[in-house]
Amino acid sequence: MLNAVIVVDDEAPIREAVEQWLTLSGFEVRLFSRAEECLAQVPEHFPGVILSDVRMPGMDGLQLLAELQRRDRDLPVILLTGHGDVPMAVDAMRDGAYDFLEKPFTPETLLGSLRRALEKRALVLENRALHERADNRSRLDATLLGMSPAMQTLRRQVLDLSQLPVNVLIRGETGSGKEMVARCLHDFGPRADKPFVAVNCAAIPEQLFEAELFGHESGAFTGAQGKRIGKLEYAHGGTVFLDEIESMPLAQQVKLLRVIQERRIERLGSNQSIDIDVRIIAATKPDLLDEARAGRFREDLAYRLNIAELRLPPLRERREDxxxxxxxxxxxxxxxxxxxxxxxxxxxxxxxxxxxxxxxxxxxxxxxxxxxxxxxxxxxxxxxxGQSLVAQQEAFEAHCIRSALRRHRGDIKAVMHELQLPRRTLNEKMQRHGLVREDFLAGDSPTG
Incomplete structure (x- = not known):
């Protein structure tokens, strides 16, 4: 249940009284004496209600309402009015205000209006989240192509992990799409409007690795002319993708581990710590724990990177795609x-x-x-x-059934007629190949 309330009123006694009532009732309250201050700090998709006086110096409550409505028409705004302002407040409700309370009002009246407004806000935000998730699913279907069970599982995992603030390790063979998956984890998550910085660890000479990752000050080493922002600092707020992480020099693995633990860096040649907020997504072909047992990778870093692991199936394991x-x-x-x-x-x-x-x-x-x-x-x-004939036949059969389902948008009778299969046989083959009729219905057919 949402419980956030912003109170905007130029009279300190009213602000303090309302804060006391609401805090005792379990609400999270923020106070502002001016509408301009509220506008500057109210977050996008604010999960709560705005409670504002109408008559204030500078921007008044009606102007605040208009600006908030421009940003988010579904944000509940409750106006506090004097007796002479009631007709104006009624007009404001026609323009989008959720409610108005005439001063003086009782705590019970205020709490009742707030709780109704918060219930409405919760439904609006839940509905938005559902629509956004559906939109993301459609966009992801069009990005990570394939209707094999392995790809359907991968897309679900990417959609879930994109919303979580955890480091991810991507395992996959060369050419299997590790950077594309990393990009999706970034693009479909809350960091999407921040930098995505890709670093190929195998392509950076060892002697330049630290400067590339952490940056340097002028004169930090021979040839270091001017200050340089490193990849980690540049990605602040966003995502760093470390491809071929198994190639990272051991000395730099220690420093990366410290960055993950402390969330701060030091440029080469500087003693000043810089706070950074980055999500680390790493990609590797070999098993990092096997690399650690062989002495080529730090075990503690492997565990830090592998909070969540995504395995990308090679193409030979999803021939139907x-x-x-x-x-x-x-x-x-x-x-x-x-x-x-x-x-x-x-x-x-x-x-x-x-x-x-x-x-x-x-x-x-x-x-x-x-x-x-x-x-x-x-x-x-x-x-x-030497792929067996049976395996080739299975892949071809899955492709034929999937294509028919897509053409006929899940119409089983039409598919039976085209492929000349009885219903029971078609059902058995669809089950064996992980095909579900609902995935192909009209208006919801897979992208490909």
Whole structure:
């Protein structure tokens, strides 16, 4: 239950009396003597109610109401009026004020109005959160493509973790999309309007690593001309993505651990500590604990980074997503290059599904672009890992059923007719491949 109230009144005795009543009743109260001060400090999506006097020097209560309405039409504003201001207050309610109280008012009258207003505010904010989550889910579906069970699970995890202030470790093979997932964790969370700073730990020479991460003062070392802001300081309020974290020098791992624990840094050549607020997202191919046992990584840092772990499935473990992804990459490349997107034959699709894709999504995207350019067919080589015929058939079957469900927007009878399958057989195959009819209904079909 929300319980935040902002009180705006230029008369100190009224402010103090209202504060005492509300505090004793369990409300969190902030006081302002001027409307301008309130406007400067009221947060966006304020989870509470504004209680304001009408007649005040400078900006009055009606002007405050108008400005608050411009920012958020659903923010409840209760006006405090003198006897002669009642007609004006009634007009203000038509303009969006939630209620008005005529002075003098009793604590019971005030508390009743506030509680009703807070109940309404709670419903509004809950409804907004539901709409925002639905919008985020749709945007995420269009970013992290794939309808395999593994990708559906990954999107749910990303959506949940994006809202939490915890460090995340992303595990995945080369080309599996680790930076894209890190970017989604940032873009769909509360830090989205702050910097996202990506650092490839394997690409920075060891002797420059500390200056790159922490910055330096002028003259801190030979060649250090002028002050330089490091990546961690630059990302204040946002997210730092440390790719290939296993490549970070051990000496710098100690300093990163201290940053995570103390939330402050020191530039090279400076004795001054600087407070920073950053979320750390790290990515690695090997298991960091295995690296720690081999003496190549600090175990305590591994645990600090791995508050939550996301595992990105390699493309060979979600073959049913390959046709959708190839089609998406082909369309994107065709638009960029001013060419027509190719139409795959059954034999070409079979090549796509049988190839092992050691370079994962990145390799698939390159293959799609080469196909658009007419340089070669997709995945022309045979599967180097000897993918079994049964596995290839399963992937192709899942693709055919998914495509039919998408075309017919979840109409099971239409899918049965197209694929010439009895209802029971179709149900069994859908269950085996993790396909759910509701995911394909009209107006809610998967993006791909």
């Amino acid at each position: 390959i046709p959708m992804l190839f089609s998406h990459f082909s369309r994107t490349a065709a638009e960029r290059l001013g060419r027509d997107a190719p139409v795959l034959s059954g034999e070409q699709l079979s090549h796509l599904l049988s190839h092992d894709w050691p370079g994962n999504v990145r390799e698939l995207a390159n293959a799609a672009e080469r196909q658009v350019l007419g340089l070669d067919g997709p995945a022309a080589q045979e599967n180097p890992m």
